[in-house]
Amino acid sequence: MMVYKPDKNGLQVNTSQGYKNVEDFLRGREQPLYLYSQHDVKSRIEAYKGAFSRPIDMRFALKANSNRTLLKEMMSEAIGADVVSIGEVERALEVGVRPDDIVFSGVGKTKAEIQRAIEVGVGQINVESLPELERVIATAKFLNKETRVGLRLNPDVSVSTHPYITTGLKENKFGMDISHLPGAISLLRTAIGLVQCHGLAAHIGSQILDISPMVQTAKWLRKIFEDLRGEGWALQTLDLGGGLGIDYQDENHDSDFVRLKEYGSQVSEVLSGLEARVLVEPGRFLVARAGALLARVEYVKETPYKTFVILNSGMNHLLRPSLYQASHRIVSVRPRGPTLVRCDIVGPICESSDVFGREKELSLPREGDWLAILDAGAYGYTMANSYNLRPLPDEVVV
DSSP: OOOSEEETTEEEOOOSSSOSSHHHHHTTOOSOEEEEOHHHHHHHHHHHHHTOSSOOEEEEETTTOOOHHHHHHHHTTSOEEEESSHHHHHHHHHTTOOGGGEEEOOTTOOHHHHHHHHHHTOSEEEEOSHHHHHHHHHHHHHHTOOEEEEEEBOOOOOOSSOGGGBOOSTTSSSSBOGGGHHHHHHHHHTTTTTEEEEEEEOOOBSSBOOOHHHHHHHHHHHHHHHHHHHTTOOOOEEEOOOOBOOOTTOSOTHHHHHHHHHHHHHHHHHTTTOOSEEEEOOOHHHHSTTEEEEEEEEEEEEOSSOEEEEESOOTTTOOHHHHHOOOOOEEESSOOOSOEEEEEEEOSSSSTTOEEEEEEEEEOOOTTOEEEEOSOSSSSGGGOOOGGGOOOOEEEEO
């Protein structure tokens, strides 16, 4: 399933568009771009579905990648969308997602966003606070239109990931503390027949490699789900969120699928016998490996202290290294030779944090050569910006 494969001849890619390799594809191009593989995404969707011994409903997290072409391909595999803004709602509808297959999460939904979501009939609005639930109920009453909500709960579960992308601790802004559940139930009683308590949800973070907290959360959520059913609430969905990560430093992608298989097996066991629609919201796992950011070398700057390879793309196009101190593998599209040198791969942005990689070993490129920053298909273009008034990169799907 590995589409981008560095070897002694350069970065290879399988395409049906007549190019021999990435170098051939880049000939005549100057601007940086994201290159995506439809095939890799489709393969991972199939693997995700096959990892569970019980039926699951997949809702792809659009925040990871919102490229229209990729999304249309994904929706052809009968999956829905997890969204966190009205812009993502509209993008999901644009690429053919049925409203009923959209889950709308996020802590700061505006009145206009909630109204639009109810008007189009999204499948479930995951509410994350009592004030938000009050707003949803008031909007539903104003529109006199039935809507379904899920209660996103915060399990206070710690995960080993970057602190900026952990979302399941009590100090995080996401979800409702369990102590707020009685208040939510009281509010829902005021809107019976109009606002349906459709299910429970949890999402504890992103880029999770240790699946134990995810399994623990599923077990915790099942207990609350069954307790509420016992009290007469006709819950239908158990939303486990997403968060399954990849090892960005491991060029053997098989480890991803070993982790996925174990996650699917353990969650299926924890939820065995539960009569509910189980929702999962994968993002990174499906698209990260399928994308590479390709950037051209503008300068090779040698100083008495180190060598800088300066690209025409920077933190404005891929924010993860500067924001999360994330490390991506970086390879030469066409290696210059067997001799490797240590260099810092940097961009043109006027910030010292504009670094893709420090002390990377590369076959020293020359001006005009291209480098590929791998595993950039998730949280790449969706987080890109025009800082320094630099244009956004192109996106190309093969």
